[in-house]
Amino acid sequence: MSEDEPWQVRLRLTDSDSVQSFESGSDLLLSDHTPWHLPLQTDAKYCAALWKLLMRDGVSEKPTHVGLPRSKRNTQTPISEQEDVGEIPANRKGPSSCGGPNGRKGPISRRRLRDHNSLLLAILDGLVDRGDKSYSLDEDDSLMEIEAIEIPTKRQSIMRARMRNLIKQYTKRNIQTLIPLRLRSSDYMDLGELTRAEAQIHGFKTFIKYTWSRNGHLPRSLPFPENARGFLYLHAPLDELIATWQIRFRITDSDSPGSFNSGVDLLWPDGTPWFIDVGTPKDPRWALPAIQERLQYTDVDQPAPDPLIQSLGQPFRVDFQQKQLKLRFVGPDGRAQYFPQRSPFRVQRTTGYPFYNPYTGSAMVCFERYSARTSVLRTGETLVLRILKILTPVVTLMPAHTRELSMRELARQLPIPEEGALVMVQNGESDLGTRKVRYHILEPVPWSVSERTVEHPVVQAILDGQTSY
Template sequence: MIGARFANYAHHTRPAIFCRRIVTPSDRNFGKVGGRHPQRILSTLNPLKLQSKDYLDISGHLETTVAFPHSKSGRGLLSYYSTAPRGTPFQHQPFPSNSRGFLYYSRDPQAAALEGSIRLRLTSDNTPSSFLDGRDLRLPWGSTWQLILPQIATQMSHRRFSDQLLHEKLVTQEQLSQCTKLFGHRCRWVPSLTLFRLSQEFPLHFEGRPVLTVVGGSLHQLELPWIFGHPPRAWSGSGIARFEPSTSPEDAGKRIVHMRIIKITEPVVCADEKRSRLVPRPVEGQLVMVNLRGVPKLWAYDIEKNTVLGAAFRALWDASHLPTQPSWHMRPR
């Protein structure tokens, strides 16, 4: 089921940016399917300044609108949780049960220039102290539910969020302007398929070719080759992956990238017995292997190649703060 849902995102043949018009309800805020919910006023998006009144319950809501004391214009829309495959009775899925916690702005200390996102930290109660013991809301395929900074900066439906982030000095006007310059005002994104640096995790469907959007000084399309075999595919299933720089002594001084399967989110199943003898099985926690002339080897890509893929990887590499210790890719996350 997870793989079926993720397939709607994973099999795109273009970058993870969609430019089709979305018809949304008015700013009066539609919440649960078939019902309306009053607009919520939150005091902050800074996790260090949360108050009990910022506790938010959007369980079962399809859309929810929030505001802030300094809201000026536009909307603060939290739209549908995820999108089911076309052909299902309800394409847009409401937020799952127990979607209760604190909305906040997250930015990794090693974040790239335009990296950052609004997330929902699920907590046991409405006390701000429960924030540290909580966990971020996840999508069905394991990625974090979030509104990334380019979304917030370029869509009127998120204008209140950008106003609040500026007011709290969590982002700068320069960051918002750069997002607008790169993306314009007409597009929406699949946040889980948008990367800013190497170590970010992304969903991976073993029967498809991931197409990622890379955000750097410009936009890049990162369309990987058929790592798990050309159709017919050898394996089915889904996982969470990330790219890592090679730490092999033989690659010293080179910029070589590997891929690691962080987590298996849907069991790996043999999809073609003959092909599975040639294509190494994806294994949780391990680097991806490929078959080269009958010999299993690590999948690797030299990012200095003068290719579209090489340019995308260089943007990710240049935006990453890479430690020098060889055990970097084994650090717990």
């Protein structure tokens, strides 16, 4: 660079850490396609650390006119003979800021470049993928870059802490699930000392904040506690409505999902659990998949979607007033097959009378493998239902045409559902082609799915244990 041109510090983007890649690289550009730079002003204290680096690398002295207009250049006294500028005050503002993509200033760019932090901020800005508006970073690689930077200043540790905070803030977090039983190591988050963190949850972008309001005052954002490392999860109490569900943060000692149960919830300053309200969130789209997923095996008395059965023992909710069980079995390839079954909680007094549901209530149930023991039942292994938990109390409901039917007769036709027991029926039903054959059984037997359903390869894979949930 000639003496007539202003000296600048620029950032050269390269495809590797090799020195040879410098020539083939390109300078970091602002939104107006001009090179980003730091003007080397000899009388600016924020340049002191940069000048020390340059002089260590072979620059004999500081030109007096570097970075100054011609009218203000002073060539009388070499800067090398002047008094050392000393340490840099932390509150002095730098000369410029970096523009964001598409001509807008991004979160990093809105920060004024300050004194000796300017170079570090520029390096961070160079690490950012300029085409990604989410400002995603690879945290481990970026921290290694920051650790490799050497700047002679007593505030070095403070600068590194600030940079770690920035890197953590703009690190991409992709949350796959909010259900505790399905958490993965990739769902682990480090929110320590951040004022907000960006995350992709179920494909939706959102920001997580530690906003606190006390005694009716306006809420203010606080940094997350230093130990805020763990998992976001859906807190869905079994005895509460969906409107009261919350997204909470479980602090754990590692990124292993197995450490979830031994962890503790993140708390507000007053000691109550930190949460995001699911009932009335500003942008509820990212919470809906978790709610739908939870409803497949929750005991909250709300309408549940058609269950997706992926394995034996998977809990799902049924209502005793359902006319049909709309079951979808998922095979090893992830494809679901639809197998509607007449509800085992419907009975018919006798031929010619309509079917009816004599019980109200709901329960959590699951499928189990069952081997038929009589010649009347289907031979071989089949699927039966076990009642895991009664969610709402069972109440007997007698239609008008069955009022003369005694409770004893009803209990013999359809035993009352009991927690922990199999779903029992008196009359079985078998599908033989398109013709249904009725047969009478003296003793109640476990209800089971149809033969046609059991014979399907997807259901056979579940019976053989080839799938899991």
